[in-house]
Amino acid sequence: MQTVSSEKIAEPTTNDGPYLLIGEVSARTGLTQRTIRYYEELGLLPPPTRTHGDFRLFSPRDVTRLGQVARMKKLLGFSLAEIREIVEGEEVREQLRSEYRATEDASVRLDKLEQALTLTRSQLELVDRKLAQIVELKMELESRIARYMRLKQETPNTVATEDSEDGPIRQAKRGARNEG
Amino acid sequence: MQTVSSEKIAEPTTNDGPYLLIGEVSARTGLTQRTIRYYEELGLLPPPTRTHGDFRLFSPRDVTRLGQVARMKKLLGFSLAEIREIVEGEEVREQLRSEYRATEDASVRLDKLEQALTLTRSQLELVDRKLAQIVELKMELESRIARYMRLKQETPNTVATEDSEDGPIRQAKRGARNEG
């Protein structure tokens, strides 16, 4: 479809990889073309390479990155500005990677690895903080549930499981919908 | 201070609690007055009682609720519309609670408890889903860290075994006219 095959391009920049046009990237990531361009505009994505006609060519790495950004936004609820900060770290990480690959010097490589580790760990820490807060919320709900269960057991048992479905509780009944 | 003491109110709805004016609520929750009114407008908060001069009087429960809403938004990244759905469940829960307390009938009480349980469980499920997704993200970061650690250990004696599918990344070749 919109992958860029080697010889078809008049004189592209790089045509030996599975580079994608924006339409295909959009289809694969679920993001709209507008959104993708917007993310690039905000610096959430490194400027992709272009064909000589200025069509954007997205590397697999770019696509992965877009997925990361989308998830950050959806899962962590971060603003795009916050995500950019995180992702700028990612930039550095790739920079480190290329520096790593550019040398044979083991000590330099170790240094780069160490820096990449530090970076990734700080990203992880960010996620962990969110996680902890959500776990807290989860525990509150669980203790509430436990309280209900306790009350249920303490309530003297009668034989009736009859349905008295009148009154304003109909909403609650409706609220208990089926699960998938 | 903006707490409302009992006798000062001309003829409010309920004046035996530590009811607060919006300014104080704002100070305690960190939300602006505008935001609080907006949340009420959206139905995220039950309409608070009023003084005879129409000043809003927030119950401690209202304040708690505002805190919950704020956390939902911040932590889960939900839209206010989504939060309203969750919080409507909370409304029902309180309704159930008052109905529970209004009866001595054990079977009715069990029924109410059952409904409250169902409701809270569905809320918990929502939180759990988010949690699971974030854990996934966390694990990715951790595996990345693990990879770095592995590389670190392998580095002293080996050279360039690891190879991903990305080629050398060149920058855009023909200048886009609008680029800085």
Added chain:
DNA sequence: CTTAACCTTGACGTGAACGTGAAGGTTAGA
């Protein structure tokens, strides 16, 4: 060469979630 299906950059529109006055009423204290 022609054409359809892509793509490009503007540029204006939109909904959500508030911010920011404006104009005026309420409350507590002197």
Added chain:
DNA sequence: TCTAACCTTCACGTTCACGTCAAGGTTAAG
């Protein structure tokens, strides 16, 4: 009673995160 500090309801403004044309260039195929 008077006033400062609150509060009220409009109502328009703003930022974010895109949506949606519009006008025109590029690419692949016939």
